[in-house]
Amino acid sequence: MKVMVAVKRVVDYAVKIRVKPDKSGVETSNVKMSMNPFCEIALEEALRIREAGAAAEVVAVSVGPAQCVDTLRTALAMGADRAVHVDVGAAPVLPLSVAKILKALVQVEQPGLLILGKQAIDDDCNQTGQMVAGLLRWPQGTFASKVVLDKEKQEATVEREVDGGIETLSLDLPAVITTDLRLNQPRYATLPNIMKAKSKVIKKVTPADLNVELKPDLEVVQVTEPPKRKAGVIVSSVDELIDKLKNEAHIL
Amino acid sequence: VSTLVLAEHEGGMVKQSSLSAVAAASAVNKEKSVTVLLGGSGLALHKAASHAASCHPSVSQVLVADADILVHPLAETWAELVNLVQHQGNYSHIITTSNSFGKNVLPRAAALLDVSPVTDVVEISEPHLFIRPIYAGNALCTIRYAGKGPCMMTIRSTSFTLPSCSTETKSDEAPISQVDLSSFDEGSIPKSRWLKLVSQESERPDLGNARIVVTGGRGLKSAENFKLLEKLAEKLGAAVGATRAAVDAGFVPNDLQVGQTGKIVAPELYMAFGVSGAIQHLAGMRDSKVIVAVNKDADAPIFQVADYGLVADLFEVIPELIEKLPDKK
Numbered sequence: 001m002k003v004m005v006a007v008k009r010v011v012d013y014a015v016k017i018r019v020k021p022d023k024s025g026v027e028t029s030n031v032k033m034s035m036n037p038f039c040e041i042a043l044e045e046a047l048r049i050r051e052a053g054a055a056a057e058v059v060a061v062s063v064g065p066a067q068c069v070d071t072l073r074t075a076l077a078m079g080a081d082r083a084v085h086v087d088v089g090a091a092p093v094l095p096l097s098v099a100k101i102l103k104a105l106v107q108v109e110q111p112g113l114l115i116l117g118k119q120a121i122d123d124d125c126n127q128t129g130q131m132v133a134g135l136l137r138w139p140q141g142t143f144a145s146k147v148v149l150d151k152e153k154q155e156a157t158v159e160r161e162v163d164g165g166i167e168t169l170s171l172d173l174p175a176v177i178t179t180d181l182r183l184n185q186p187r188y189a190t191l192p193n194i195m196k197a198k199s200k201v202i203k204k205v206t207p208a209d210l211n212v213e214l215k216p217d218l219e220v221v222q223v224t225e226p227p228k229r230k231a232g233v234i235v236s237s238v239d240e241l242i243d244k245l246k247n248e249a250h251i252l
Numbered sequence: 253v254s255t256l257v258l259a260e261h262e263g264g265m266v267k268q269s270s271l272s273a274v275a276a277a278s279a280v281n282k283e284k285s286v287t288v289l290l291g292g293s294g295l296a297l298h299k300a301a302s303h304a305a306s307c308h309p310s311v312s313q314v315l316v317a318d319a320d321i322l323v324h325p326l327a328e329t330w331a332e333l334v335n336l337v338q339h340q341g342n343y344s345h346i347i348t349t350s351n352s353f354g355k356n357v358l359p360r361a362a363a364l365l366d367v368s369p370v371t372d373v374v375e376i377s378e379p380h381l382f383i384r385p386i387y388a389g390n391a392l393c394t395i396r397y398a399g400k401g402p403c404m405m406t407i408r409s410t411s412f413t414l415p416s417c418s419t420e421t422k423s424d425e426a427p428i429s430q431v432d433l434s435s436f437d438e439g440s441i442p443k444s445r446w447l448k449l450v451s452q453e454s455e456r457p458d459l460g461n462a463r464i465v466v467t468g469g470r471g472l473k474s475a476e477n478f479k480l481l482e483k484l485a486e487k488l489g490a491a492v493g494a495t496r497a498a499v500d501a502g503f504v505p506n507d508l509q510v511g512q513t514g515k516i517v518a519p520e521l522y523m524a525f526g527v528s529g530a531i532q533h534l535a536g537m538r539d540s541k542v543i544v545a546v547n548k549d550a551d552a553p554i555f556q557v558a559d560y561g562l563v564a565d566l567f568e569v570i571p572e573l574i575e576k577l578p579d580k581k
Contacts, residue, residue, distance in 0.1 A: 026386070094368045095359070121388065128359075130363070132363070134363035139328055165450050166505075168450075169446060170444065172444070182500070217398055217399030219398055223391050225390075225392070229543075229556075232560055236562075238562070241544065251541075
């Protein structure tokens, strides 16, 4: 079985983001970019599945501008066998279009499992996995905190983090899984693996090659900073705190 | 034009969080034509349907999809149901709550309808113009839906005022009808099976809807110490929350996590104990009306968003609060 993993290039989680003065978006030039943390978890899970002998190959895919090649190099250095870059140019692509591209790639690669991060930390959409599962008409296990594969029965048992606790589903393979934070702890790429990754192949395709038409049915009108909270006060004792909550905030 | 609200129910009632989606739907559409869709089977479903029929003046119709395969919230089945109901009713908008149900189902349904959905809407400016947070709430994005299909979105329940349920106006009840499921082909639905849900039963209010939330961070140091926080919560009639650090350390289960990747809360009073104030945590509680922070470290970032800060040892403060706070009514 083959496992396909989608990885996204985003502003590094440690960067304090700045809204552009013209309100057209968030500043991304001269900012450190990294693999989306949820995608690292997705890739780690795929690697563990391969290392456990349940999969033969891990293919990493990234949809985005030319620089996504760097993200795919990281994926290869972590242990992916191959990588595919779908070059869509510099303009952002909506999750629906990404899902259509991934569907087309799945039809080419025929993986038994497609793993994605549950959301990207830039647009926070939390959509792509669910959408590609719908387009493929595959079962989905989103927000996974545990995945167990049964090769014999061709099933995946997925524990999901839901509002009320932990939900367990069983999915017929092939299936789509999206990862939550507690699924695993992603590995770091070692220097020898980083060197080796340089010689691995990254295949490049375009949406046109895959016969996918991008659909821009959402427009970003503006991006602004959220309203700031007013500075608060430091109280000196529990009595003062209770007094403020009672007589100033009128909450108790 | 009318709006379809995908609602959840529990114990014969529409869930509080789904009522927020009804409130959002009535903000989109002033013509009082909101259709509420409920799925499941048996008596509980039909009790919930009559609750839905009278829960808000803007509800003009309640649709009930009665089938055993809809009892568990499986995305595969629910997305097909939304697809079917949309083709029967041709709604202008499809709205649900941005919780684990809505986030799981709505994007899948949107893909089936070839629509880009908008998730986590916090403000509806015009019927096709919305505001949603991006970058963990560090920026707000105004977005316009320009597609031809139905406009599909999930809304943050903390941003839409709950409609008050009027039980006396029986005459205003909306008609309840059954969804025609004859064309619902169970055989073609991708196979997933619901096995179980492990949850923590609690007497305390639900984290998402509580008026007061008390949260513990890494500073609580152990699962044992969270009991102290629970005592304070009982005194206040509050829900207990936790930071990701506290959940990862195994002090409490994941469903108590408040933050970008956990629950988004906006109670009237949010009290944080031993919470440093990581960006991802602030993203989950920054819209609370009054924020109180108690931390030994005067430089903790949580103090920058707190209305009232107390630099002190939480192990002294919590017992003192329990002793001095008035009993809840």
